Amino acid sequence: MVSSVTMGYKRINSMEDLMQNANRSKIFRAITRYPGSSFTDLRMLLGIKNGTLSHHLIKLEKEGLVRSKKIGIFRRFYPANGEVPKDLEEKILDVVLDNPGISQSSVAKELDITRQVANYHINSLKKRGHLIVRKAGRNSEIFLR
Numbered sequence: 001m002v003s004s005v006t007m008g009y010k011r012i013n014s015m016e017d018l019m020q021n022a023n024r025s026k027i028f029r030a031i032t033r034y035p036g037s038s039f040t041d042l043r044m045l046l047g048i049k050n051g052t053l054s055h056h057l058i059k060l061e062k063e064g065l066v067r068s069k070k071i072g073i074f075r076r077f078y079p080a081n082g083e084v085p086k087d088l089e090e091k092i093l094d095v096v097l098d099n100p101g102i103s104q105s106s107v108a109k110e111l112d113i114t115r116q117v118a119n120y121h122i123n124s125l126k127k128r129g130h131l132i133v134r135k136a137g138r139n140s141e142i143f144l145r
Contacts, residue, residue, distance in 0.1 A: 018063055023048055024056040031066055031077045036085070038074040088113070089121050093130065093144065101141040 019025045026046055031037060037045070043053050057077065060066040068077050069084050078084050086094070088111070095110050096102055102110075108118035122142060125131045132143045 018059070018065070021056070023052060024059060027053065027056050028060055028065060028079075031060075032079045035078045035082050036076045038076055040074075042077065088117075089125055092118070092121055092125065096131065096142050096144055100143050103139045103141065105139070107142065 019028065023046075027042060027048070030042055030045055034041070034045070039053065039057070042048070042057075043050065046053070048056075057066065057068070061068060065080050066077055067080050067084055068075050069087075070076075071085070071087060091111055092107055095107050099106070099110075104118050104122055105115055107122065108115045111118070122131060122133065126133050129145055132145050134141045134143070
C-alpha cells in the first residue's frame with residue numbers, strides 16, 4: 001500500500017506506516033511491556049506531552065492495536081491481543097451466572113471482598129436492572145435478570 005499526503009496530514013494505510021512514527025512506536029512498546037498502564041504512567045515513563053500522547057493513543061486504539069478500559073478513575077491501556085481484566089461488577093455477574101440464587105455473603109467470600117463492598121455493588125447492579133435480589137428470611141438470593 002502507498003500512503004498519501006493531503007494538506008500536511010499523512011494517511012495511514014498499513015501497520016508499517018502506523019509504526020513509523022517514533023512516539024507512536026514507543027507508546028505501543030510501552031503498553032506491550034507494561035499492560036494496564038494509565039495515561040499518566042505512560043506520560044511519565046515516556047516523557048511525551050499530553051496532547052501528543054492522547055493523539056497517538058487514539059490512533060493506536062482506532063487501528064485496533066491497543067484497547068483501553070476505565071478502571072476506577074483511571075483509563076488503562078492494554079495490547080489488543082492481551083487480556084483486559086474484569087472489573088468487580090463483571091466478576092459479580094459471573095459469580096451469579098455460575099451460582100443462581102447465591103447469597104451476598106457467598107458472593108463476598110467467592111471474590112474475597114467484604115460483605116459491605118458486595119452489598120454496594122449488588123445494589124448498584126440491581127438498580128441498573130442487571131440483577132434480581134429476593135429476600136429469603138435473613139438472607140437474600142441473587143439472580144441475573
